[in-house]
Structure formats: C-alpha cells, structure tokens
Amino acid sequence: MRQKKYVVLKQRRKRTGILLCIPAFLVVAYAIYMLGYALVMSFNSNMGVLSGEYHFVGWENYRKVLESEEMRGVVGNTLLYAAATIVTELGIGLLVSAALRRNLRGSQAAKVCIMLPMMMAPIASGTIWRWMLTDRYGIVNHLLGLLNIDGPMWLADKLAAKFAILFVSVWTAAPFVILVLLASISSVSDDIIEAARIDGAGGLQVYWNIIFPHLKSAIAVILLIRIPDALKMYDIVYILTDGGPANATQVISFYVYNKGFTSLKFGEAAAASFLLFLFIAAFSVFFNSLVNRNKKKGR
Amino acid sequence: MKKRVVSVLLCAGLVIGAIAGCSGGKDAETEKTDSKSSEEGDYSGQTLTIAVEDGGEYALWYESIKSEFEEKTGAKVTLVGANDEAVLAECMAKSGYYDVLTMDGPMIPQYASLGYLMPLDDYIDQEEIDDFFDSTIESVSWNDSLYCMPYLVHGPVIYYRTDLFEAADFDHAPETVDEYFEMSKALTDESQGVYGTIIEGKQSSEPVSQLLDKLSQFGGELISSDDPSKIAFDSQETIDTFEYIMKFYDEGAVPEGCSSYDNGDVQNMFLQGQLAMACNWPYMWSMVNDEEYSKVVGKVGVAPQPGANAVWSWSFGISPDSKNKELAVEWCKWSTSSEIIERLSENFINPAVRESSAKNAVAAITDEEDAKVLEAMNKSLEQGVAPTLSTNFQELRTRVALTLNRIATKETTDISGEVKTCAEDLQKILDEVQ
Amino acid sequence: MTKKKIFTNIYTYFILIVVSVFLIFPFIWLVFTSVKTEVQLFEVPVKILPDPFTIKNYIDVIQDGSMMVYLKNSLLISVLTTGIALVISIPAAYALAKIKFRAGMAFFMIILVIRMVPGVTQILPMFQVLTRLHLINTRIGLIISYLPGSVIFMIMLLRTFFMEFPQELEDAGMIDGLGTVGVIRRLVIPISLPGICSATLMSFLSSWNEFMYASVIIRSPELKTMPLGIQSYVSTFQIYWGKLTANAVIYVLPVVLFTIFASKGLIQGMTAGAVKE
DSSP: OHHHHHHHHHHHHHHHHHHHHHHHHHHHHHHHHHHHHHHHHTTBOHHHHHHTOOOBOTTHHHHHHHHOHHHHHHHHHHHHHHHHHHHHHHHHHHHHHHHHHTOOTTHHHHHHHHHHHHHSOHHHHHHHHHHHHOTTTOHHHHHHHHTTOOOOOTTTSHHHHHHHHHHHHHHHHHHHHHHHHHHHHHTSOHHHHHHHHHTTOOHHHHIIIIIHHHHHHHHHHHHHHHHHHHHTOOHHHHHHTTTOSTTTTOOHHHHHHHHHHTTOOHHHHHHHHHHHHHHHHHHHHHHHHHHHHHHHHHO | OHHHHHHHHHHHHHHHHHHHHHHHHHHHHHHHHHTTSOOSSOOTTOEEEEEEETTOHHHHHHHHHHHHHHHHHOOEEEEEEEOHHHHHHHHHHTOOOOSEEEEEGGGHHHHHHTTOSOOOTTTSOHHHHHHBOHHHHHHTEETTEEOEEEEEEEOOEEEEEHHHHHHTTOOSOOOSHHHHHHHHHHHOBGGGTBBSOOOOOOSSHHHHHHHHHHHHHTTOOSBOSSOTTSBOOSSHHHHHHHHHHHHHHHTTSSOGGGGGOOHHHHHHHHHTTOBSEEEEOTTHHHHHTOTTTOSOTTOEEEEOOSSOEEOEEEEEEEOTTOSOHHHHHHHHHHHTSHHHHHHHHHHHTOOOSBHHHHHHHHHHOOOHHHHHHHHHHHHHHHTEEOOOOOTTHHHHHHHHHHHHHHHHTTSOOOHHHHHHHHHHHHHHHHHTTO | OHHHHHHHHHHHHHHHHHHHHHHHHHHHHHHHHHTSOHHHHTOSSOOSSOSSOOOHHHHHHHHHOHHHHHHHHHHHHHHHHHHHHHHHHHHHHHHHHHOOOHHHHHHHHHHHHHHTSOHHHHHHHHHHHHHHTTOTTSHHHHHHHHHHHHHHHHHHHHHHHHHTSOHHHHHHHHHTTOOHHHIIIIIIHHHTHHHHHHHHHHHHHHHHHOOHHHHHHOOSGGGOOHHHHHHTTBOSSOBOHHHHHHHHHHHHHHHHHHHHHHHHHHHHHHHHHHHOO
C-alpha cells in the first residue's frame, strides 16, 4: 500500500518536472531549430543562400573548407590562442586568489577592481584597448618608454599582435577565473593549514599539498566554461586587428563571419561554423567524461 | 509582505515595459504600410528609407538638405546609418526595408548580379545621363545596364603642407612618382615628429585602394581592362609598385608602424601636423579646415597624384523590393540633379560628377584657394582610371590586402614570388564566378 | 618569523597592486580620454593628464540626444530579456535540480550541447527566421534572439544553487500543503535569493553588452542599443575617439557604480554556483 502510494507520488513528481520544463524547452527548441537551419544551410550552395533558393551540393562546402590552406592556419591560430589565454588566466588566477585569501587590508578594494572588466561590453573594452595600443598616441608604449622599454608595434608586428589579443582576452576573462578560484580557495579551512604549518610544512608545500588539490574541481569548471568561450572568440579580433597582420590573428569565428558577410560565401561559412560547433561539442564531452572519471577515481 | 509588494511591482513593470517595448516596433511597421495608399505625383504620407554610411560625411550633408526633398514631394525621408552586413541581410531577405541603398562602387556588380539592385534604364532620361561624365556612368553600370545614380566619383589626391614645402625650398607639389619619394624622404624629420608621408599597409580594404592608385601610376592593373576574365596582377608593373612602396619603408620616409595604418590613421596624423604629405580622399579637405580637428588650417595645398590614380564612385540605387519605387526614383534624380551636385561640389570642394555642375561650381567659387583645390581635384578625376570590377571584387580585394600586408610587414621579402602566388589565387577567385 | 611575514605581505601586495592596476587602468584612461580635446588626443608624445580639461565631448554626446534613446533601449531590452528568462528558468532549474526524471536528464544534456553553439553559427539562420516572422528591426526580435542564451545560462547556474536547497525544508513545505509552485515561490526563491540575484545580473549584463546580434537585427536609430551607438562612432573613415569615449563612460558608469556598491554580495553569488559542481 505504502509502496504503491510512493510510486504514484513519484509518477506525479515526474509529471510536475516535465511541466516545469516546458516553457524552457520551447525556448531551447528555438535554438535547436536554428542549429538545424545552419546545418541545412551548410549543404546549400553559396549562390543558393544569397538568392533564397536551395541547391543541394552535398559535401562540397565541407570539402572546400577542409581543403583550404587558409583554414588550417586559422585553426592553428585558434588553438594556440585558446591554450595561451587559458594558461595565462589560470596562472594569474592562482596567484591572485592565493594573495586575496590572506585577506590583508585593502583586499576588498582589489576585489572591486577585479570585477570591473567583467562588466564592460566587449565592444567597448576592445575599442579602448585598441586606442591604448596604437603605436604613436597609445599610452601603453608611452608608459613603456618611461621605463626605457621600446614598446613593439602592437598591431603591426605579427608576434606583438598575437600578444595584444592575448592581453586583451586575459583582461576580459581573468576576473571570472580569479573569482571562481577565490570562492573555492576560501573554503579551505584555516585549521588544516595551521596543522600542516605546525608539522613544519613551508608555504609552497602547504600550497601544493593542501590548497592546490582543493582547487581541482574549480579548475575543471573553469576549463569547461572558458575553453569553449576561447574557441568561439570573435569581438576582440574584430575590433583590435581585423585578423591582421598577415592573417596572424585570424580565428575561426572571425574567419567564418568574413567568409559569410564579406566574401558572401554563406554555404561555406555555415559548413565551417558547423565544424567549429562539432569540434567544441566533441571536446566538451570528452573533457567532461575525463573529469567525471577522475572524480569517481578520487572517491 | 514587503516581498510580495516588490514582486507585484516587478510584474507590473515587466508588463508595462513589454507593452511599451512592442509599440516602438509597431509604429515603424504601421508607417510603412500607410505609405501604400497614395496617388501618383503626390507622395504625401509615404516614407522613404535610405540606407546610408554610418557617420559618413556625405550622409550627414544629405541629412541636412533632405527637408527640401520632403517639401517638394510631401514624403517623409529617413536616412538610416547602416553597415554592410545590415544592407546585405535586408537584400537577402528581400524585405524592402530600405528603399534606397547607398552603394560603394565596387559592390555594384555583385549587388546587380544578385538582383539586389533595380535597373534604372527605363526611369532616367538619356538627356540627364548625357550630362554626367562618361566615366561616372560607367562606374555605376554593369552588363550595359544602369543600376545607380552617382553623386560622387573621386580618387585620392595629395594634400601637402605649404609651410614645410616653403621651408624646404620646394616650389611645386610632386609631379612624378620619384619626386614624391624624394620629397617624402627630404621632408621627414623624426626629431620634429614629422614624416614625409604614409603608405598604409594594414590588412584591410582602404590600403588596397591606395595600392591600386600606385599601381595605376606604374601602369599596372588588377583585372585586365582588355579581358575582364583575366587577372593582370602578375606583372613587372606590380613588382615595381611594391618595390617603390618598400623604398619608403626601408628608407624611413614613412613612420615605423605604418604597416598597421589605415585611412583614419593617415588623416589623424596629417591633421596633427605630423605628415608633410598625404594621399587621401577629397572629403578630407573640409576636415583640414576645421579647427576643432585640425592643427594645420591654412597650411595645406592640394595636388593631383603623379600621373594617374584610381577613381571610385558613390551612388544611390534602388532595391527591387522597395514598396515606394517611384518615390525612390524621384530621390535618385533629385539627389544627383545638376543643382544638388553643384552644391555638393561647392560645399565639400569636391569634383562634380556632372558637366553642368562642374562648370557652375568652378564659376561660383570665388575664394582663390578653394578654386585651386577644386582644380586639382577635377584633375584627379580627369587622369582617373576606373578599375575593372568583377562580381566578387570584395574577395579579390581581401586577397590583395593580405599580400600588401605581408610585404609591408616584411613577412616576406620575395616580392615577385608573393605577387605570383597572389595573382594565382586571384585568378582562382575570379574564375569562380565565370 | 615576523621578517618572513613582512616579506610575504610585501609580495602579496605587489601581486594585488600589479593585477589591480592592469585591470583598472583602461577605465582610468577611458575617462581621461573623454575629457581631452580632439586635437590633444593625437599629440606626440602622449600627455597623460588632460590639459585643457574639457567636457565638450559629453555636452556634444548629450545634446545629440540619441544616446538617451540608446540607453533607454538597452535598459528596456535587457530588463525584459532577463525578466522573461527568470520566469522561464526558475521552474526548469528547480525541476532539473530536484526531480530525477529521464526527460529532464536528456533536456539538461541538450542544454549543455546548445551552450556550445558559437554565435556566428546562429546569426544567419536567426536573421532569416526573424525576417519570416516579420520581427526584424523590432525589440521583440532582439529579445527573442537573446532569450535562448539567457535561459540556458540561467538554468545552468540556478540548477547548482537549487541543488543545495535542503530537502527537509522542501518536504516540510509539501506537508504544509504548498504545491510545487508554492514551494518554489515561498521557499526556494527567498532562500536562494543571492544566487538568483547574481544570475540575474550576469544575464542582464550579457544582453546589455551584446553587439553582434543587435548589429544584424536592429536598423532604425530609434531602436538601437548602446553598443551599436558606440560602434557608430567608428566609421570606416574615422574614429571619433573623444565622443566615443564620452559615450562609453556614460554607458559603463551605472554598471560600475552598481558593482562597487554590491561587490560583496555579487562575488559570493557569482562564484558559489560555479564551484559546487
């Protein structure tokens, strides 16, 4: 009798769950529809999209995209960029969160400074950075000059432009990384650290053996969120360098956008963007399962 | 209790907001449908929506005089700043949101071939057309049809600092390419923060326009004018052009970072008095004389570029999906009428696209300085070469921008090799549309 | 011991100061640029302090009047998007956090996948669909485009918050005769308020700052949002830095002030969800 009631309750609860999700599902369905639309478009000819007709061309667009030499360079740039930004962000994040954990006077002010870049529109922050990095009237090189450093041509030099993109990306995303790590590091109890200290562990040892293991799940979350974001980055390149000099800062999203809106090859653009999506999705699934397996092992 | 009040307020706010939010969009919608109910000749009640270049100087000027057209026709005119993406997207959707499109010359073949522009042959009298300079009509035609009405055809001219020229004992503006280089080098004075000139090298479309000027001065071309299906870029002339440009870079006649400069940087530096010469568009003349932006008011002369330059058109075309085609035709006629073109020419001291306007403008300008400037600008139109276009000119330009940037940043020093690869790629791109 | 402590303190301050300056400096430079005259902007060598100091850029921008319209549009669209997203996401996030059902798990997987879709993949389909619905160049069209992103983001964040909601409290509510909706409204929302606030803010900001979709969907000047307004000072020919920066200052000021006042709560809310994965 009791068992039966339980089952009924459970059934009803499931129904409630589905009902609660319906509005959200409708919104998400719209996004799915658009994804499907992009997929269909990626099999249409470039002219077809422009003239509003449908000429099925099979894998033609995908073939063109995969064969193009330019695309290979772009993919390389994107991966390099994603790896570099995320490593830098994590490095800064680990340093700063550890520094903030000590809760010295003034930490609160530092936290406010850290939050501000998150609030800024990428279009606005990209523009102001471009202004700061111009070689003649830019403040960055002027300040470097005061330190007797001859600043590079940020937007003209191939390597410097890559670094410029890196700095601006780190500027916009580091706050998020710092805050997540800070939240995680704050939950390490002082007692454990104190105990380790008494046992004679030095500062670095404490960090490495006690604090760092604690941060692992936070780092996993950061990677899971930041890697896809870095792979789809668009606005900073759009504003700062237009993909130049000599294609050194072309990334996939920007390439796709130009392929569509400048070269008017919307079929190929759709194919390239769909490949980007598949790549990100595959990566995320793979990474997620890796994290989950580790978690299980840990237990 | 308090919380409930707050949440009720929030909900009310949302609803009100939603209603207010929708109404904005609806107003625009109703205005459009209203416009259908009108009689011929009188356009009152109609609204003409014109896509213009966001923040463009000419767009602002047309905005300032549009009321005359409104009085004449009784219609309402809205000029909407639109980027290329927005215009393209509307054309693809065949929405007819924009009745009139502002067209940058190189885009016309593409838009025309895709059916995004309406042929104007049946709407414009031959008499009218005859008043335009032939090259200007050519630049807005494709496959023997007229697609747009030009209001401006222009090519970059040399702006030079009369005070610096005097100090250096130069009594004339450069008349040959070699002179242009020699003078740039001689006028460069890094200790004063003054450079001879700038030859832009950024990977973007404007520097390519400047490159094509130089190319025409060396007698080269991008697409062959004899056979528009052939790329003529792989030539000794092209190599000479690039070698000439690199001479400026190597011998310090241009500032160091100039391989990342775009048109805007050139203007900024020139207006700041940091350049002795600049090749730039005719519209910069009005900026040079604006004290708010310029430190060089009264110290600038204008001369045509040595021998040749490319010319480009700006024009108004009509979307075939427009619901106000007749009114749109009226706008195209009015905005390029002899009188308006004359006023545009006088206002900006720019070359006029119509013979009658050019004559009247020259006669009307009394200021000696202005008259000289206009003469130089008209000369640039006379010696102007209209580049052969193709339906995917933008893509070609993007590819050329890469090569220009690779050479300017010294990513490669093998100029002939780079030009050859570029020409091969260009031919492939061109072949795609044949 | 104390010597060592002083050393670590100096080291800590060094890191904090360097990073804070790196992060805050662009804001300072933004303000400085906005109060310089146009001629002063391009002076070489760069003069750091504005001299003469001018508020002409601000006067120009305000007199132009369009900025107020853009601000109003941005506010309206962000508030509406966030409000609607909240109403839709809270129940779904609750269901996904608290009720175990297969459809829910599948739904959550779909959400995770859709979050991966790059904006650039969606932009053209979005445009064509909205055209067919006659929603191009309307505020509703823009809100519809922002909704999926906002809803997905909120569900992901709120779900982690709701998972921490104590089961006993929920059971007690049920026994008191509150239905599921009642439990959500009377118990879950009030208790998870900090988390909901931070999710609201993040979602608000993402609509407030969005540029790419707006640039393709909105045409009329009277419907443009603030990022489009800022972008309009960057034409192919010229960048009007003075006006642009004045505009940007007015644009970020409310958000910055809000951040400074609410920073403590924000940090807690923003990070709590992300960590407890």
